């Protein structure tokens with residue numbers, strides 16, 4: 001069954017047991033899930049198998065950034081493990097992204113989405129200046145997203161604050177995956193460029209990555225259900 005919800009819950013846990021315990025409190029018809037660096041480094045591919053067995057589409061968020069051959073091979077292995085989405089850093093450049101897209105194209109019947117990270121949602125103008133980029137976050141996101149599209153990516157990870165700009169300039173079918181989502185009243189934490197779920201969808205986001213506001217809630221399924229309801233997702 002295809003999940004109708006745009007929500008992707010970030011399972012940022014240090015062990016497979018904690019991650020699967022949270023997944024069992026969720027519901028694959030109400031959300032997809034994301035496995036990131038902490039969990040994958042500890043648990044390895046077994047966690048993907050467990051989450052697939054529970055019925056979830058899995059976003060493998062390892063943000064690959066290396067030479068083209070290395071990243072293309074890593075993306076290929078990820079797709080063969082059956083993940084729904086995998087990502088690379090757009091700042092790895094055109095040749096890295098093209099090699100990754102070509103590697104995916106060689107896998108028969110794959111339907112893994114290949115997404116490029118633009119500017120992390122934890123970064124603002126000051127952070128960019130420190131790494132030598134004299135553009136606003138919006139300008140740098142635009143530049144990287146155009147590069148990602150012309151390098152064969154299915155979409156980008158960006159802040160929802162950039163979604164309407166990207167949707168207008170790159171077309172509404174270029175997939176926009178937006179973390180830094182904060183339902184009204186939840187803590188901002190280390191995120192800097194944030195939006196509420198409803199604002200993000202109105203701006204043109206396709207998928208909303210939400211971690212702590214759901215996973216650290218007393219009743220995660222209640223928060224998930226209520227965000228879905230606010231967004232008008234038929235449950």
Ligand SMILES: O=C(O)c1cc(=O)[nH]c(=O)n1[C@@H]1O[C@H](COP(=O)(O)O)[C@@H](O)[C@H]1O
Nearest residue numbers: 010061119120121157179180209210211212
């Ligand atoms: O690629 C990502 O998923 C990602 C990109 C980005 O720019 N910002 C960002 O927060 N993320 C991830 O999205 C999740 C956000 O989690 P919360 O801040 O707890 O909602 C974390 O797992 C991050 O690793």
